[in-house]
Amino acid sequence: MELLILPLLIGFALDCLLGDPRWLPHPIRLFGWLISWFEKRLNRGSYRKLKGAMSTVLLVGGTWMLLFLLFGWLKSFPTAFIVVASVFVFFGLANRSLIYESWLVIRALEKDGLEAGRKQLSYIVGRDTTKLNEQQIRTAVLETMAENLSDGVIAPLFFYALGGVPGLFAFKMASTLDSMIAYKSERFKSYGWFAARLDDLLNLIPARLTALLMVLVSFSWSGLTHIFRYGHQHASPNAGYPEAALAGILKCRFGGPNVYHGKLVEKPYIGHNQKRIASRDFWFTSYVNTSATVVMMAGMVLVYIILN
Numbered sequence: 001m002e003l004l005i006l007p008l009l010i011g012f013a014l015d016c017l018l019g020d021p022r023w024l025p026h027p028i029r030l031f032g033w034l035i036s037w038f039e040k041r042l043n044r045g046s047y048r049k050l051k052g053a054m055s056t057v058l059l060v061g062g063t064w065m066l067l068f069l070l071f072g073w074l075k076s077f078p079t080a081f082i083v084v085a086s087v088f089v090f091f092g093l094a095n096r097s098l099i100y101e102s103w104l105v106i107r108a109l110e111k112d113g114l115e116a117g118r119k120q121l122s123y124i125v126g127r128d129t130t131k132l133n134e135q136q137i138r139t140a141v142l143e144t145m146a147e148n149l150s151d152g153v154i155a156p157l158f159f160y161a162l163g164g165v166p167g168l169f170a171f172k173m174a175s176t177l178d179s180m181i182a183y184k185s186e187r188f189k190s191y192g193w194f195a196a197r198l199d200d201l202l203n204l205i206p207a208r209l210t211a212l213l214m215v216l217v218s219f220s221w222s223g224l225t226h227i228f229r230y231g232h233q234h235a236s237p238n239a240g241y242p243e244a245a246l247a248g249i250l251k252c253r254f255g256g257p258n259v260y261h262g263k264l265v266e267k268p269y270i271g272h273n274q275k276r277i278a279s280r281d282f283w284f285t286s287y288v289n290t291s292a293t294v295v296m297m298a299g300m301v302l303v304y305i306i307l308n
Helices: 003-020 028-040 048-074 078-092 095-112 114-122 134-179 193-202 202-219 223-233 240-250 279-307
Strands: 259-261 263-265
Touching: 003 078, 003 095, 003 259, 003 279, 028 048, 028 078, 028 134, 048 078, 048 134, 048 193, 078 134, 095 114, 095 134, 095 279, 114 134, 134 193, 134 202, 134 240, 134 279, 193 202, 202 223, 202 240, 202 279, 223 240, 240 279
Parallel strands: none
Antiparallel strands: 259 263
């Protein structure tokens, strides 16, 4: 039990203290290099769907197998196991960096104006930010915080609970594949199809769990009703649930049309109240994200104790 709980607590503490320092080598960069290496060699000619599926299975399965063997060997050295696992948990969580990068957008918008806010936002979202107004920028920040609470924090914790560090990083590889090759562009629509479907499947439970945790820590009945009313209306089968929860919690509206890679994408609205979003909404969302993470971890520790 200590080999599961201690790395979880230490890794989370390190994430709270350090976030994601740019100077620190990160395994996700290695994942990105591997994905690009495969894509450049396989995403051509015939059978692109098959080759994309095979590369996805190889990368996700290989990540799990390598770490399963590593930590199986490290079990003979408990102290080393805890140290190495703690570092991996630290690399696997992104709560502080999510809040920090979102805060940088709000700070740039308020301190340096609209153009600075648009530029800073472009670092964390896929949509075209060049014509967004102040409210659209603030809305995009909150949507990102809700969606990535699921992708970057709760889902990794969920898979850590199921499969330890190997489970966590197999999920991180699948998530990285989704972010790099799952676009519906001419280049990736065939090769990245399997990666997109796998990511949707893996996030099915975590996204809904995230939404419920957000409602729980905010004691929001409106958040709960929004989950059932709007969660399924997002283009993604998962992203709409945490976004709907946050829209209900803040009593605001997300979604609507946006430009992605030069194309206007019509998205349904999530929520119905066209409230003006203020800085206090960002700070309350930061509280919701952190509190949901702490409750998730507390639940994991409780389950570990009961099962043992």
